[in-house]
Amino acid sequence: MADALKIGIAGLGTVGAALARILVSRANELAITCGRPIAIAAVSARDRSRDRGVDLSAATWFDTPEAMAETADIDVFVELVGGAEGPAERAVRAALARGLHVVTANKALLARHGVELARVAEEKGVLLNFEAAVAGGIPVIKALRESLTGNTVSRVYGIMNGTCNYILTRMEKEGLTFEACLKEAQRLGYAEADPTFDIEGNDTAHKLAILTTLAFGTEIAADEIYLEGISNISIEDIHAAAELGYRIKLLGVAQRTESGIEQRVHPTMVPHDSVIAQVDGVTNAVAIESDILGELLMVGPGAGGNATASAVLGDIADIAKSRPGAQRVPVLGTPAASLAPYRKAQMQSHEGGYFIRLTVLDRAGVFASVATQMAQNGISLESIVQRANGGAPTDAKTIILVTHATTEDSVRKAVAGIKSGSYLAGEPQVIRIERPKAL
Template sequence: MTDPLRVGIAGLGTVGASVVRVLASKATELQRQCGRPIAVTGVSARDASRDRGIDLSAAQWFDDPVALAKSDDIDVFVELMGGDEGPARQALKTALDSGRHVVTANKALLAKHGVALAEAAEKKGVLLNYEAAVAGGIPVIKTMREAMAGNSVSRVVGILNGTCNYILSRMEAEAISFEDCLKDAQRLGYAEADPTFDIEGNDTAHKLSILTSLAFGTKIAASDIYLEGISNISQADIRAAAALGYRIKLLGVAQRTDSGIEQRVHPTMVPNQSVIAQVMGVTNAVAISTDILGDLLLVGPGAGGNATASAVVGDIADIAKSQPGFQHGPVFGWPAKELKPYKKAQMRAHAGGYFIRLTVHDRAGVFAAIAKRMADNDISLESIVQQADSSLDPSQKTVVLVTHETTEAAVRRAVDGITKDGQLTDKAQVIRIERAG
């Protein structure tokens, strides 16, 4: 009988416990598919006495995840602790330096140290698999790293955070405020007690930075992503979008431009008839544009114990199937030492359509003043309408503009001018429009 693949798991929270449960319940199927058994021989977590509803009797307990990472009783180290420093980074690096394969779901760690970890893995000739780090159960990493060989990617667009998509979906469906929807999301477990990392776009940015490296062969540059969250999205924006035939989504966008690679995370209006607009709730989606394959859209569960565990188990199974001495492919599609320095595109030069919502004084000449500022900046308007808003003071009104394709810089100059003119009673809302996806 072929020797089992011995797995050590650090982190036994929702995902870690689900991985142990799946490996046990699907043991026969996995052995048939992989050609060898998979056995959990070591585990590590903060509290050994906690009842997690799983059988750990056959696994050795390690209080220290670093000790587990260098144990001679494991072949694969699975890191599910989280965090971009501390025990997670130390244990993962120890496993690689010890010549052990690694599986991780830690997008924050990869976004910060992914290139160095990839170099360590490639130097030792071991696998560093991270399917669960981006888009939960959607096999986007394997698709981009393996199934799209030979393709040149021009653009990647994704709904990469289930919390934000859930909030925006409910705001539209039930006409409730962002604040009320966030409270419900926290109560239901879709949002953390401190939701800042999700709702301000940081989680999406980490995931996008990994996809950017895979797509364009650049070093990971999460800190160079233009970032806007959804906390300033109001019911006025949701209603205006619906009236214009759009739906608001928090998108991560990476694309090649003449000035470099553009990475941005922000609320975006997408046409109701587009496929990505139909992705609701906690579901994730990734759209990839290539020269050979064309456009590809992957949709599926982006979070949760089972979805993430499925991706982790898939990564473990790939290692179980690999042959000793086989030369593994590079972690990010290109050898880590050949990844190009990231060249940031000029965000203010970004061209496209824009939705602009202005709360202005209800007085003569406002429309004319707004239109003049737009014309002064060579912005062509698709529409400019006044919308009723019962929540406003009678001395105020809402003006909504939709532009034809223009530049970010032109829009910002026009809005700054309208603000200096004293026309606004509240901060302007500017949301980009993606025509397809």
């Protein structure tokens, strides 16, 4: 049997500790499967005294990830520290510069520095694996980078943040407000004390940017994503969606168009009978549409110690099975030097249409004024419903519009025109509607 693959783990939090326990408890099975033992040779963590449920006394301890990356006697540097800058970035750069393989779960790091890091890894002839960076335990990176070779991908989309999916699921199933669901998510550990990064869509955007590069062979463009979170989704929106046959999910969507690549993260209404609408709680789902395979949907745990550790372990196992001098799969699917510049798509029609909820004062002519604004902006309506409003003010009514395919620009102009009419009793709500072809 070949010599042991020596790994160093930077970060022994929930994921790092879970990974260490698996590596130790299943050492014999992994040695047989990978053709060589995998040994934890070094670790780095702030607290050496904390009980992590695994004996790490044989590993060399380092005070900082950078020190471990620069000097440890290891073959693979596993970065589980997090953050786009700081210790994680410096340590990964140092490890690659030394010619070490790197495994990371750090989506923020890859979204900001992924192309540059890929270039260094490819120049050094080492692997930079990051399956755990997107959708937890779902093997979507391997699918796009390797399994779908030869396919032309037209669209990638999905539910990529368990916190948001948990909140929206609880709102629908239990009739709770957004605020109440968020507090419960924080109590259960699904949401951070400061949940902004999750609920405003930033986490999903980082993951989407990585998938976009793998799917379309362009440079990572995390700053070119239209971003909208779920903090303005109300229980009224949840109820209206249900009545219309939809459920609301926070989706990340990337698709190829004639004018470039479109990337967007926003709340979305999906048909209640679609498969992706059935993905509840902290579960993630990623759909890929391609010319040869057609449509593929992968569903599974999107976060948590074991799920993420499983993805990290899969990356380590790939390295253990590789042989020196063997042809390496490009880090981002396409060699870093060959990635095309990102070209942002021009505004185009959104095929699924839009849901627009307006709370208006109960005055004569309001209904006609709303319809006129739609017509003046070339928006065709699939349905328009007026109902009494249950909240204050007491003389307000709710108007719900569902449009046919139209552009974002047209919808925004129509809503701006409606807002100038001085008859709104609340902020308009606009939500896109997606109708997956088969999922």
